[in-house]
Amino acid sequence: MDSDLSARALDQLQTVFGYPAFRGQQKEIVEHVASGGDALVLMPTGGGKSLCYQIPALLRDGVGVVVSPLIALMQDQVDALAEVGVRAAFLNSTQTYEESMRIERLVRTGEIDLVYVAPERLMTQRCLDLFQASKIALFAIDEAHCVSQWGHDFRPEYIKLSILHEQFPDVPRIALTATADQQTRAEIALRLQLGDARQFVSSFDRPNIRYQIVEKANGRKQLLDFITTEHGSDAGIVYCLSRKKVEETADFLNENGIRALPYHAGMDYPKRSANQARFLREESIVMVATIAFGMGIDKPDVRFVCHLDLPKSIEGYYQETGRAGRDGMPASAWMAYGLQDVVLQRRMIDESEADETFKRVLSMKLDAMLGLCETLSCRRVRLLEYFGEQSTPCGNCDTCLIPPVSFDGTVPVQKLLSAIYRVDQRFAAGHVIDVLRGVETDRIKQWHHDSLSVYGIGSERTEAEWRAILRQAIAIGLITVDHEVYSSLKLTDAARPVLKGGQKVQLRQYQKPVKQKRAPGATSKPHVEMELSKSEQAIFEKLRWWRMETARAHNVPAYVIFVDATLREIAKAKPTSLQELRGVTGVGEKKLVSYGDEIVAIIMEMS
Known part of the structure; x- marks a missing residue:
C-alpha cells in the first residue's frame, strides 16, 4: 500500500477528527477505498463506519456522495462535519429551490467535500446529470441493508442503486451497514453489483x-x-x-x-x-x-x-x-x-x-x-x-x-400436548391452561371438558408457570397457533415423538418476576474508564455545562461539540495550554481553534 496515502490518511484522522489512531479495520478500509477500490463494510453501531468514507472522500479528488435514507438527520450530520472543518451539504426535499441550486453549484465546482442525498433524489435525472457533470470522489451507500428484501428495513428505492455501477464505473463505491447476516450480505453484493468488492466484516460484539x-x-x-x-x-x-x-x-x-x-x-x-x-x-x-x-x-x-x-x-x-x-x-x-x-x-x-x-x-x-x-x-x-x-x-x-435453572420438562410438556389434543385442537391458551389446572369455568362446563382425563392433571403449577411452558413449547416448534380459528393451539409434527416419549424436552425454570434490583457488577470492562476523582468530576460537570451552552448557541446537539468521553479525558488530563489539549482524543485542529481557549480557561479557573 502507498505509504504516502497511509500517512495522509492518518494525518486527516488526527488533525480533522482528533483521533490518535485508526480502530480495527478502519485503516485498511480507508486505504482500499481511497485507492479506488469498492468495499462492503459490516461494522457495529459506534464502530466508526462514517470515517471509512469521510476520510477517503477528503483524500480523493472531487466530492464524496453519501446515499442515505435519513433525510431528518442530514442537517445534524452536516453540522457535525462543519464543526471539524469538513465542507459538507445535503440535497433533499426540505430545501428551497434556491438552496438546492446553491448546493448543486458547489458540487459542480468541487467547493465541498461531501454531499448527502436520499436515494429517491439520487434517482432523478437532474441529480444523475449533476453528478455526471461533476468530479465525484466516491459513492458511499449508508444503511446498505435497506437493499435486502429479507432484511428488517427494506427500502424499495435502494434496489435501483445498481445504476451507480452502470453510470459511474470508475468511481469507487463503499456500502456500509451495522447489521447483515450471510444471506443479507450476499443480497447487498448482488443488488448493488458489488460482487468484486472487498468485504470487511468486523466483530459484531458490543462488550459494553x-x-x-x-x-x-x-x-x-x-x-x-x-x-x-x-x-x-x-x-x-x-x-x-x-x-x-x-x-x-x-x-x-x-x-x-x-x-x-x-x-x-x-x-x-x-x-x-x-x-x-x-x-x-x-x-x-x-x-x-x-x-x-x-x-x-x-x-x-x-x-x-x-x-x-x-x-x-x-x-x-x-x-x-x-x-x-x-x-x-x-x-x-x-x-x-x-x-x-x-x-x-x-x-x-x-x-x-x-x-x-x-x-x-x-x-x-x-x-x-x-x-x-x-x-x-x-x-x-x-x-x-x-x-x-x-x-x-x-x-x-x-x-x-444469574444463570437460569433448567429442568427436564418432558412430562409437563406431554401433559400440555395431551390437553391440546383432548380439546380437539380448537381452543386458545387460556382455556387449555384452565383445563390443565382443573379450573371450574362456565366454558369448561359447557364443553364438558371437566370430564376429560387431562382435566386437573397440571393443578400443581400456576397459570404463569403453564404460560411459560406453553411459550417455550411454541418457541421450539411443538405447538402452533391457528389464527384463523380463534387463536386455537394445534400440535405440529414435531410434537409426536415428545408425546410418545421418544424425545426429551429441556426447559427454563419459571422465575416469578420480582422488582428490579441493581444487577451485580459486570466482568466485561467498558472501553472508556468511568472513574473520576472528586475534583475531576467537578471539572467534567463544568465542561458539560459549557458544552450545553455552546451547543445551544450553535443550534446543534451537545455531542456534536464534544462527546462525554472527550470531556472526561479533558477533566483527567487538565490541559493548561492548547498544545496539551491537542493530544486529547476527539480534539481536532478546527475544534482546537474554535474552543481551545475556552476549555483551557475553564481548567485554569478550577485548578
Missing part, C-alpha cells in the same frame, strides 16, 4: 452492552422499575410494536416522573421532528418509539434500549439495541417478553400478504429470535453465533450473571 430479557408480567411497571433502578437520569429508547402503545407508554412514564417523548410514523411530521430534535439535543430524555425511529441516530450517550414487545428478528434486535452505548461506556439492552409476544408475532407472519417463501424466511428469523430469548446459555454467545461469529461466555448478560 449488557443484555437482559425478563419474563413479562406487567410490562410497563417492569420498565419503570428498570429505568428508575438502573438508569434514573439517563437518555434511553423504548421500543413498542404499535403506535397506541407508544403513546400510552410515554404518558405512563411521564406520569411517573420520567421525561419521555413519543415517536411513530402516525404523528404529524413537525411534531415527530421536534421530538427527535429534543431527544438529540437535551439530556435525560427517553424516546418511546416504534421501529420508525432510530436508524442513523448518532447520539453517543444513549445508556439503555428497552423492548416492550418482541422484535421480529435478531437483525432488528441487534440494530435497535446497538443504539445504546455508542461511546463505549456501559449500557443496557432490556426486554420484557411473554407468551402473547410469541402468539402475536406468529399471527403477523401468518396474516401477512407475503408469499410462502418469504413467510418461511420470516418464521426462521422469528425462531432465531425466540431461541435467543429462551436460551439457557450466554445471550452474547447466541447473538454472535447468529452472525457467524464464535465467542465465549461474556459474564455480562443476565444468563451469565
Whole structure:
C-alpha cells in the first residue's frame, strides 16, 4: 500500500477528527477505498463506519456522495462535519429551490467535500446529470441493508442503486451497514453489483452492552422499575410494536416522573421532528418509539434500549439495541417478553400478504429470535453465533450473571400436548391452561371438558408457570397457533415423538418476576474508564455545562461539540495550554481553534 496515502490518511484522522489512531479495520478500509477500490463494510453501531468514507472522500479528488435514507438527520450530520472543518451539504426535499441550486453549484465546482442525498433524489435525472457533470470522489451507500428484501428495513428505492455501477464505473463505491447476516450480505453484493468488492466484516460484539430479557408480567411497571433502578437520569429508547402503545407508554412514564417523548410514523411530521430534535439535543430524555425511529441516530450517550414487545428478528434486535452505548461506556439492552409476544408475532407472519417463501424466511428469523430469548446459555454467545461469529461466555448478560435453572420438562410438556389434543385442537391458551389446572369455568362446563382425563392433571403449577411452558413449547416448534380459528393451539409434527416419549424436552425454570434490583457488577470492562476523582468530576460537570451552552448557541446537539468521553479525558488530563489539549482524543485542529481557549480557561479557573 502507498505509504504516502497511509500517512495522509492518518494525518486527516488526527488533525480533522482528533483521533490518535485508526480502530480495527478502519485503516485498511480507508486505504482500499481511497485507492479506488469498492468495499462492503459490516461494522457495529459506534464502530466508526462514517470515517471509512469521510476520510477517503477528503483524500480523493472531487466530492464524496453519501446515499442515505435519513433525510431528518442530514442537517445534524452536516453540522457535525462543519464543526471539524469538513465542507459538507445535503440535497433533499426540505430545501428551497434556491438552496438546492446553491448546493448543486458547489458540487459542480468541487467547493465541498461531501454531499448527502436520499436515494429517491439520487434517482432523478437532474441529480444523475449533476453528478455526471461533476468530479465525484466516491459513492458511499449508508444503511446498505435497506437493499435486502429479507432484511428488517427494506427500502424499495435502494434496489435501483445498481445504476451507480452502470453510470459511474470508475468511481469507487463503499456500502456500509451495522447489521447483515450471510444471506443479507450476499443480497447487498448482488443488488448493488458489488460482487468484486472487498468485504470487511468486523466483530459484531458490543462488550459494553449488557443484555437482559425478563419474563413479562406487567410490562410497563417492569420498565419503570428498570429505568428508575438502573438508569434514573439517563437518555434511553423504548421500543413498542404499535403506535397506541407508544403513546400510552410515554404518558405512563411521564406520569411517573420520567421525561419521555413519543415517536411513530402516525404523528404529524413537525411534531415527530421536534421530538427527535429534543431527544438529540437535551439530556435525560427517553424516546418511546416504534421501529420508525432510530436508524442513523448518532447520539453517543444513549445508556439503555428497552423492548416492550418482541422484535421480529435478531437483525432488528441487534440494530435497535446497538443504539445504546455508542461511546463505549456501559449500557443496557432490556426486554420484557411473554407468551402473547410469541402468539402475536406468529399471527403477523401468518396474516401477512407475503408469499410462502418469504413467510418461511420470516418464521426462521422469528425462531432465531425466540431461541435467543429462551436460551439457557450466554445471550452474547447466541447473538454472535447468529452472525457467524464464535465467542465465549461474556459474564455480562443476565444468563451469565444469574444463570437460569433448567429442568427436564418432558412430562409437563406431554401433559400440555395431551390437553391440546383432548380439546380437539380448537381452543386458545387460556382455556387449555384452565383445563390443565382443573379450573371450574362456565366454558369448561359447557364443553364438558371437566370430564376429560387431562382435566386437573397440571393443578400443581400456576397459570404463569403453564404460560411459560406453553411459550417455550411454541418457541421450539411443538405447538402452533391457528389464527384463523380463534387463536386455537394445534400440535405440529414435531410434537409426536415428545408425546410418545421418544424425545426429551429441556426447559427454563419459571422465575416469578420480582422488582428490579441493581444487577451485580459486570466482568466485561467498558472501553472508556468511568472513574473520576472528586475534583475531576467537578471539572467534567463544568465542561458539560459549557458544552450545553455552546451547543445551544450553535443550534446543534451537545455531542456534536464534544462527546462525554472527550470531556472526561479533558477533566483527567487538565490541559493548561492548547498544545496539551491537542493530544486529547476527539480534539481536532478546527475544534482546537474554535474552543481551545475556552476549555483551557475553564481548567485554569478550577485548578
